[in-house]
Amino acid sequence: xxxxxxxxxxxxxxxxxxxxxxxxxxxxxxxxxxxxxxxxxxxxxxxxxxxxxxxxxxxxxxxxxxxxxxxxxxxxxxxxxxxxxxxxxxxxxxxxxxxxxxxxxxxxxxxxxxxxxxxxxxxxxxxxxxxxxxxxxxxxxxxxxxxxxxxxxxxxxxxxxxxxxxxxxxxx
Amino acid sequence: xxxxxxxxxxxxxxxxxxxxxxxxxxxxxxxxxxxxxxxxxxxxxxxxxxxxxxxxxxxxxxxxxxxxxxxxxxxxxxxxxxxxxxxxxxxxxxxxxxxxxxxxxxxxxxxxxxxxxxxxxxxxxxxxxxxxxxxxxxxxxxxxxxxxxxxxxxxxxxxxxxxxxxxxxxxxxxxxxxxxxxxxxxxxxxxxxxxxxxxxxxxxxxxxxxxxxxxxxxxxxxxxxxxxxxxxxxxxxxxxxxxxxxxxxxxxxxxxxxxxxxxxxxxxxxxxxxxx
Numbered sequence: 001x002x003x004x005x006x007x008x009x010x011x012x013x014x015x016x017x018x019x020x021x022x023x024x025x026x027x028x029x030x031x032x033x034x035x036x037x038x039x040x041x042x043x044x045x046x047x048x049x050x051x052x053x054x055x056x057x058x059x060x061x062x063x064x065x066x067x068x069x070x071x072x073x074x075x076x077x078x079x080x081x082x083x084x085x086x087x088x089x090x091x092x093x094x095x096x097x098x099x100x101x102x103x104x105x106x107x108x109x110x111x112x113x114x115x116x117x118x119x120x121x122x123x124x125x126x127x128x129x130x131x132x133x134x135x136x137x138x139x140x141x142x143x144x145x146x147x148x149x150x151x152x153x154x155x156x157x158x159x160x161x162x163x164x165x166x167x168x169x170x171x172x
Numbered sequence: 173x174x175x176x177x178x179x180x181x182x183x184x185x186x187x188x189x190x191x192x193x194x195x196x197x198x199x200x201x202x203x204x205x206x207x208x209x210x211x212x213x214x215x216x217x218x219x220x221x222x223x224x225x226x227x228x229x230x231x232x233x234x235x236x237x238x239x240x241x242x243x244x245x246x247x248x249x250x251x252x253x254x255x256x257x258x259x260x261x262x263x264x265x266x267x268x269x270x271x272x273x274x275x276x277x278x279x280x281x282x283x284x285x286x287x288x289x290x291x292x293x294x295x296x297x298x299x300x301x302x303x304x305x306x307x308x309x310x311x312x313x314x315x316x317x318x319x320x321x322x323x324x325x326x327x328x329x330x331x332x333x334x335x336x337x338x339x340x341x342x343x344x345x346x347x348x349x350x351x352x353x354x355x356x357x358x359x360x361x362x363x364x365x366x367x368x369x370x371x372x373x374x375x376x377x378x379x380x381x382x383x384x385x386x387x388x389x390x391x392x393x394x395x396x397x398x399x400x401x402x403x404x405x406x407x408x409x410x411x412x413x414x415x416x417x418x419x420x421x422x423x424x425x426x427x428x429x430x431x432x433x434x435x436x437x438x439x440x441x442x443x444x445x446x447x448x
Contacts, residue, residue, distance in 0.1 A: 063347070073351060076406070115400065134398065134400060136400075136402065172288040
């Protein structure tokens with residue numbers, strides 16, 4: 001059987017001035033993509049998000065299940081200009097407690113809109129949340145780049161050591 | 173004794189045993205990357221002595237493989253670029269010291285435990301079945317992008333073609349406004365999937381994991397995570413199902429006969445095996 005789950009690229013944050021990084025020139029040879037992020041941000045309650053092909057328009061949307069530890073909810077956000085990768089990261093502001101986010105992007109080379117499944121795992125020893133979400137990017141373009149960035153304006157940076165790895169998954 | 177060239181070597185006797193001619197350098201062919209391995213093609217020289225074996229040697233690492241063309245060189249490091257040279261050895265275990273030119277550079281893939289088994293597209297079929305699933309993995313994963321051939325509907329999953337009441341499942345669902353839960357015992361299928369109609373550019377996406385599918389002693393737990401977002405509507409769900417049979421799962425059937433027209437041509441279902 002063919003080996004099909006391959007790392008395409010890994011980005012590891014060094015220093016304390018990184019606000020964004022991009023996986024570019026993504027090969028079109030896979031069926032699906034998986035982006036795995038694990039890291040912290042040097043301040044409280046921020047969202048780490050992704051954009052495809054540097055599209056900053058409001059072409060993204062999501063539906064999610066959310067558990068806070070005391071309650072559950074389902075909500076929806078339409079016409080966003082990003083997709084959350086992790087959310088409410090670092091409640092409390094610690095730079096040593098990472099938040100873990102995964103996005104599975106299906107059929108990223110197809111001529112259809114792009115659907116993705118996201119999982120956020122964010123426990124802060126007393127606070128935090130767990131999320132499952134489905135998202136859509138309303139574009140028929142092949143995804144050739146993914147930008148990971150902090151959505152909040154201001155001087156917010158990834159903590160050193162935060163990592164993101166992009167994998168390619170290829171069907172038979 | 174100093175051997176200065178192959179002609180002098182040919183005439184040398186070691187006791188009563190003649191030493192064979194040394195082998196000239198072969199002509200290098202294409203190197204092809206594998207998974208933590210590579211194959212190296214070559215053409216034997218038409219001059220010099222007769223080779224009884226050929227060896228490919230890597231740079232970096234000096235990892236070797238021996239055999240007929242193409243030679244397989246195993247034990248390479250995935251993600252590292254390699255070139256190779258080939259040399260021949262005669263019956264006396266002597267080689268001329270002349271290697272081929274270097275091959276093209278190749279980068280072997282990193283070995284993983286996640287392998288593709290099969291995939292299928294829609295084309296209007298009511299059912300898609302993966303049969304003869306090898307029992308060599310620890311678990312299975314199915315990744316789906318679903319669209320019908322006509323109107324929105326549902327599909328369901330069955331194992332080993334069994335449609336009797338040997339399934340049950342629990343569901344946690346969010347529709348963007350409310351969360352609902354349900355659980356149903358004694359079902360005739362494992363998990364229901366929503367399928368988007370073909371009038372949009374969107375599809376439902378699901379990841380299904382089946383643990384210990386090859387067990388012959390336990391029931392099989394199946395989980396799925398999926399949904400669809402349509403920029404104003406949609407749902408996301410987590411499902412856990414139980415296949416109440418101790419026989420190994422050797423086939424999986426996805427049945428979209430509840431939809432108008434079955435699976436659309438853009439629907440894709442891919443089956444993967446995960447080693448334990």
